[in-house]
Amino acid sequence: MPPTHHDFAWGIMHIRDLPHPDPGVPDVRTGGAFLLWLCGQQLGGQFKALAWGLVNVGGIAASPVPVGLAVQAVVDRDAGRLVLAGGLVLALGALIALGGMMLHRAAVTNWITAVARMQQLLARKTTELGSAMTRRVAAGEIVAVSTGDLEKIGWFVEALSRFAASAVAAAGVSVALVLYRPELGVLVAVGVPVMALAVLPLLPRATRRADAQREKAGQATELASDTVAGLRVLRGIGGEELFLGRYRSASQEVREAAVRSARMWSLISAVQVLLPGLLLIAVVWYGTRLALDGTIAVGDLVTVYGAVTFLLFPLRHFEEIAQAYSFARPSAKRTARVLAQSRPADDRAPGRAPTPTGDLHDPASGLTAPAGRLTAVVCGDPDSAGRLAERLGGHPPQHEEGGDDGPGPVSVVLGGTPLDDLPRDTARTAVLVQDKDPMLLSGTLGELLDVPASGRVDATAALAAAQCGDVLTALAQASADDSGDPMRTHITERGRSLSGGQRQRLALARSLVTDPEVLVLDEPTSAVDAHTEARIADGLRELRTGRTTVVLTSSPLLLDRAERVVLLQEGKAVAEATHRELLHTHPAYRAIVTRATDPEPAMSAGHRTEETA
Known part of the structure; x- marks a missing residue:
């Protein structure tokens, strides 16, 4: 039977109902507010x-x-009452x-549905922010939140109902004992x-000790994540042992913090065993005296003793909820901090609209990329190139998004329409940015190239233009099912089984398959050799004929194939011409492209570049 609106309104869900139709809008002001909101989303499940x-x-x-x-x-030798008791x-x-x-079933369902809700919220936030997410929040912290923190919050949500039931039962037993045998009940109450x-x-x-343990564990996780991501570079410079030593030291700090935290929780457990034991001794001693005096019957003493013994059971849940909350509170704080990240407020609404066509203009730099042409941009500062690529894609870097100093930069304009005025889905479809380090998700090559596309460019043409022939051969040889079909070969996470140049070319092929109205490429050939780069430049120009393409590069081979080249200095467009014209007329351009600082050698190097290009 499908869930009804009433079920969702009260938060009653079953595992089969996941994912949530709408995870909701969380209260991320504080970690406590987030926990309260999360529990409020499943009141029915908690009840x-x-x-x-x-x-x-x-x-x-x-x-x-x-x-x-x-x-x-x-x-009393009463068989009837004995049978009744049995x-x-x-x-x-x-x-x-x-x-x-x-x-157990209801509590675990609450755990799973709460974790699923948080996973959907994190996925939605990641989709909303895109690459800006890792610039605002460390990658290791995102990993810690999406794994360990969600489990700790889920534990608190799951333990909450057990604690509430134990608290109600403990209060009820105490009141019942006062009414049943006031002599002993008052002592218990x-x-x-x-x-x-x-x-x-x-x-x-x-x-505090648990917080210190989790903080150190988060730092160790972040260090491990960064080390794995940069493993190839570490091997290249022989830095594996250095970072291994750092991680070993960090893990020892985590161990020491965990031991200190465990000692404190052991003390709490000991107190909660000692005090109930003392209460039980007091009840037995006093109750035995009352039984010997004939004030209470032996059966009444056994009943009171059993009730006091029962009270040890709820107290274990009191300890559990205290421990669960101490772990969940900082986890909720970190989760709320990640979910609180947002883009500047704008008037864009979700949805689709007709994709605009025309020139792409960036008011901040003065750059204009004519429609249907291949424009190359040379920046003396690599960071400036990265910021420009982000702006052209409608995603200004964090420090350009406004704040105390005033509003952010004016929106990039496509065909006379500001990207900020377009629905976000339309803006993302119109302009695609491939950054310097494109991400390859794990899966087969066919799945990698199965992206939203115009349909004008097929995978074969895109792979050919990106010069992926040797990549296809290598993947075909590594085919898991011996089919020899590279499209069915599995690519590991982030493409770590491939070289840097192979990853870069596959990412370029994926971008070409998408075939957006505007394609922005940031150093798309930095990891390939000169001969392959020249063929890629020819393939790119041919395949993108009639489409607007912006390439941020300082490679003479790519610059020579561009229809026009724009030089940016200090974030502003200062010169515009063909590659060969700028080599002859602009010393700063010549110095950047030829990697020379002396004017005369730079000039002669420019001639050599022109001849070889």
């Missing part, structure tokens, strides 16, 4: 788990009654089993709150 928890814990709490009844029946034990046993099974609150002075220190 369901609470109800089954009361069945389970209530059955356990009521078990001393038939036991006491049975003991008194034996003392029947009650069986009935309570069935209730305990049913309640425990359903409580006073002792239970003392036991529950005795660990409160220890919790702040335990929480």
